[in-house]
Amino acid sequence: MNQQTRVGDLGERTLIERLRSRIPPGEGVVVGLGDDAAAVVTAGLTLVTADCLVEGVHFRRPFTPPRLLGRKALSVNLSDIAAMGGVSRYAIVSLCLPSDLPLDFLDGLYDGLLERAGETGVSLVGGNLSSASGGMVIDLTLLGSGEPRLLRSRARSQDLVVVTGRLGAAGAGLRYLEEGFRIDEAGSLLGGPALPAGEALSVAGAIRAHLDPAPPLWFGAAVAAEGLAACGMDLSDGLSGDLLTVCRESGVSAVLDSRALPIDAGAARLGEPVARELALHAGEDYQLLLGVAPDRLAALRALAGRLGVELGVIGHFEPGPAEVLVQDGEDRCALAPRAHQHFRDSLSERGARRA
């Protein structure tokens, strides 16, 4: 196995054995990899989600350290379970690999997947390995436990629109990758023009947010357990589209305060109007969007403070048709959803927001 080894040089059986040997026994896993199906301990309700990363659509190999790609494949699904108020338990990974993929890349991908699984108490219990007819496809299904307590359909008129963290980071990170900046697997900046230390941190942070998102995994469950919100969704496709989805599912309008958007430092460095565009539309921030009754806000802020989660109140819901309005002083205008849509976006538009 030298550096030049490609996955096509090994047979499927050898590759599967190689991967299987790396997967530790997991809590609750009665039958793990290696049989027709896995068998896992579950409770009366199971949460289940699937999300995939497609080479050339969601990521480009030259931009992407494989360990971070493995982490991201799990994180985008962890974000979905967390946004229901649940706890992630078991992952099933389906890989379609081009036969010229370097074996080192696959090993690195698994390094990241196993590392992220270890951090979050998730067991890898099964999967599938196939050759690809085009680029790599990483499809991951994640099972979680817990009641579904944060639903997209539970926003009520007068609820506040609240987001965790800062927006536009992942979109800015993609811009920086396209400009030639790179980070290593530890998140330090490589390449690109020399920058003052503070800016270098902002740029590296944005790239890291794109390549290795860090959703607030425990916050949704804590919010749900304390009954501080009933409406939640993760911000994957972009605030403008995701908030519109909540409006549609809940039958309300949303009004955003344009000055209240919490903008990521890496996005802010790109100046206006780019930073604001990224925060509204770029997606992949994997922060949590909540609908919060005004009388719960103080308790929510206290919980966020204890858990070290940044909160931004960026608007409110109103009675009305499913639309997102932006309030700018006295003016209100409807926000056209420009969040990511597969098939709808041209490659160049998509390239601008998603790798």
Added chain:
Amino acid sequence: MNQQTRVGDLGERTLIERLRSRIPPGEGVVVGLGDDAAAVVTAGLTLVTADCLVEGVHFRRPFTPPRLLGRKALSVNLSDIAAMGGVSRYAIVSLCLPSDLPLDFLDGLYDGLLERAGETGVSLVGGNLSSASGGMVIDLTLLGSGEPRLLRSRARSQDLVVVTGRLGAAGAGLRYLEEGFRIDEAGSLLGGPALPAGEALSVAGAIRAHLDPAPPLWFGAAVAAEGLAACGMDLSDGLSGDLLTVCRESGVSAVLDSRALPIDAGAARLGEPVARELALHAGEDYQLLLGVAPDRLAALRALAGRLGVELGVIGHFEPGPAEVLVQDGEDRCALAPRAHQHFRDSLSERGARRA
């Protein structure tokens, strides 16, 4: 939406709404499609498997009526849950679609998926839709209930090697497709040279077995419930390789009686040695391979008779290294595994056995 409409003409949101509107409410589904994750009722143990169909690797679009492809995407997973002795409950479907895919093809795929789900009591609870960078990828994860009672690791020396149904059908079907035979969505023969009625049925049956496999879904659970076998695996990659897998997991040798192989009529029509090669190596028959203690055989035969399942006793397990031997009269020779392996098979070899 005329016949020329392509999935790329619609946005992701429109496509998702279109699919979502077709999915009926399912038993045990507390939250279905449309939120960050689904929530489903489960018991103390959940069986989980994933299997994917990749265009150009597992299927070729010109050979494949889309309704049958939808059925197969579910059936290959149903087979895995059945081969554990379980009952399938919930499916999550991840689709990567080229944007020039005709919308009619996608609708047909869903026709088949929903039809097969309806037949088997499976609820579609979620999924993911993405643009593809190459051919179509259909990745399906299936959750089932039941104890894991049929394991690959439970073959014991002296157990009989038993298979359901007839072998080589799917492999022969692929040969016929390559020769220009086609079937319509109802399974009737289209195209190809004129054939006597009996042969036409055999050819159409083999093609149907390839495009729309019919695993013995309830047999595994019934066998497990009556304690008639502890070792089971579905025949997906080919008898030679799958039986070797059982030998490896169980630490035994297997001896096949070359004259006992139950050969499908469509395969038999291709004559020797092709028919036997297909039965041993071609894969995708999705029949059940069992290890059965000799004193349970009579009860197993009785159960199979009641359920209308054909059984073949094709050999036995012995102490020894993990290998498959073929007994032909007095002679024994080791069978080299030639079952399908991704990456290892050349395209032409793969083409000969898997679409």
